[in-house]
Amino acid sequence: MDATAPSTHSYDVVIAGGAMAGATLALAIERLTQAKLSVAVIEAAIPDNTHPGYDARSIALSYGSCQLLDQIGVWHGVAPFATAINTIHVSDRGHFGFTEMHADKEGLPFLGNVIELADAGRVFHKSLSQAKNISLFCPAFVTDITRATDKVTLTLNDGQTLTTKLMVAADGALSSCCDMVGISRHEHDFEQVALIANITTSLPHQGKAFERFTESGPVALLPMSEGRSSLVWCVKPQDVPALIELSDKAFADKLQAIFGWRLGKLLHVGQRNSYPLILRQATQLISHRFAAVGNAAQTLHPIAGQGFNLGLRDVITLAEEIARAHNEQQDCGDMALLQRYLQRREPDRNATVAMTSGLVHGFSNTSAPLILGRNLGLAAMSVFSGLKAPLLQRAMGLVER
Known part of the structure; x- marks a missing residue:
């Protein structure tokens, strides 16, 4: 009407x-x-x-x-x-800790879905x-x-x-x-800026989402249609102009060094945008x-x-x-x-x-004891599913209203 x-x-x-x-x-x-x-x-x-x-x-x-x-x-x-997101992989760049969450292990058709x-x-x-x-x-x-x-x-x-x-x-x-x-x-300024773009990778994402913590902030790649992945790369404000001005290939190379090779080579980067966090x-x-x-x-x-x-x-x-x-x-x-x-x-x-x-704040901190603690936590979550449960429940939105 x-x-x-x-x-x-x-x-x-x-x-x-x-x-x-x-x-x-x-x-x-x-x-x-x-x-x-x-x-x-x-x-x-x-x-x-x-x-x-x-x-x-x-x-x-x-x-x-x-x-x-x-x-x-x-x-x-x-x-x-x-x-559909079938798997969520969480890791800490440069350190040993990581954990994964799998829809099939939870008896669910998916953990979530990505939509443009x-x-x-x-x-x-x-x-x-x-x-x-x-x-x-x-x-x-x-x-x-x-x-x-x-x-x-x-x-x-x-x-x-x-x-x-x-x-x-x-x-x-x-x-x-x-x-x-x-x-x-x-208002609380996290002193980070999110760079967003759609990425094409040489390996299929197979419904896998990645959250990777780095010194400047988290990098996330979410599975999308047509084999693409949606990038959210959190960086320090002073680093944004240079990253925006890079050629697509140079930007992909920079991201590759941060994210790694779990999806193979990063082949194509779509239009980049940014917004303060x-x-x-x-x-x-x-x-x-x-x-x-x-x-x-x-x-x-x-x-x-x-x-x-x-x-x-x-x-x-x-x-x-x-x-x-x-x-x-x-x-x-x-x-x-x-x-x-x-x-x-x-x-x-x-x-x-x-x-x-x-x-x-916990994953942006470079304190050695905190780095060790969070990586032990991630490693323990990958072994003991009970430790993963509260995070998984909230990630899946299965919380009391």
């Missing part, structure tokens, strides 16, 4: 941001309430390769995330574009446009938010006015909607008739690929609480609902943020 005529509209839920988090929330509400609640999605950019939420990057969806997307009827549209964000954008945008009770305002963005006791009034850039019982910010790491309602954010956390996930989800709630370091998977657990949990309120004929913007959402999400959020930040 398209919303185009300038006027005032009223909705049960309005979501600012129509990329992965916002789109998933809208579709989850539609599915869990049998389209009984009216939802508006406000999205500033039409999804294509230039959309900031659907750019050249790929994301790794954990096994648990794939299950959640299946539960809300979205996975069947995403699956044709997904490449551009493909996901098209699938989600189509699903939104075909939904029964979701109105899509695109391109549009929120310019003003006014909250009263029983409603929120939003003004869009084209002058349209929306009223809603619940406003949800899913508008990215620097959420303007959070700014408008006075929710600030904590900063942990951002909203100081509040909820406020009066307001909630933050996805990157608006927290933006993590890409180590262990937890960012979107954590955000997806936020989104599905909020949708469940909204559906519960609807089924019990309660106000879907009530603070009691938002408090339940917060209580369910805080333990997972805190644990995931602590794990990712701990991995970054």
Whole structure:
């Protein structure tokens, strides 16, 4: 359903941001309430390769995330574009420790799947446009938010006015909607920059993902379609200009020296992009008739690929609480609902943020005792599966919501 005529509209839920988090929330509400609640999605950019939420990057969806997307009827549209992760190999460059996780040993079809964000954008945008009770305002963005006791009034850039019982910010790491309602954010600069590119290798990846820790930061290669691998190479900020300016062959040679030969020779490097790695956390996930989800709630370091998977657990949990309120004929913007959402999400959020930040600092440290300790840990995990279990559970997204 398209919303185009300038006027005032009223909705049960309005979501600012129509990329992965916002789109998933809208579709989850539609599915869990049998389209009984009216939802508006406000999205500033039409999804294509230039959309900031659907750019050249790929994301790794954990096994648990794939299950959640299946539960809300979205996975069947995403699956044709997904490449399964069957094995995860974790190592520490220049040291003896490593461990592997295998889907077949866990009795699972896969540990996760990799999908290009551009493909996901098209699938989600189509699903939104075909939904029964979701109105899509695109391109549009929120310019003003006014909250009263029983409603929120939003003004869009084209002058349209929306009223809603619940406003949800899913508008990215620097959420303007959070700014408008006075929710600030904590920031921690990891002093690393992620270089991303698609890589072709001489040996087939066979569904194997690699996470390799180096002195400057982790290097990850994720399996993609057409035999490609998606590179995330975390480096020090001062090293970025020289790496970006290298020829494709020189860049591949440099990466080869860091990553090694587990996928054979690195044959081709696609377009390179970079972005700074900063942990951002909203100081509040909820406020009066307001909630933050996805990157608006927290933006993590890409180590262990937890960012979107954590955000997806936020989104599905909020949708469940909204559906519960609807089924019990309660106000879907009530603070009691938002408090339940917060209580369910805080333990997972805190644990995931602590794990990712701990991995970054622990594996970037060059202290000899710490190097020995982490390599003994990796070696022990490869022998004693019980030690691997907590990390594996979180990597697979099988955590309590």
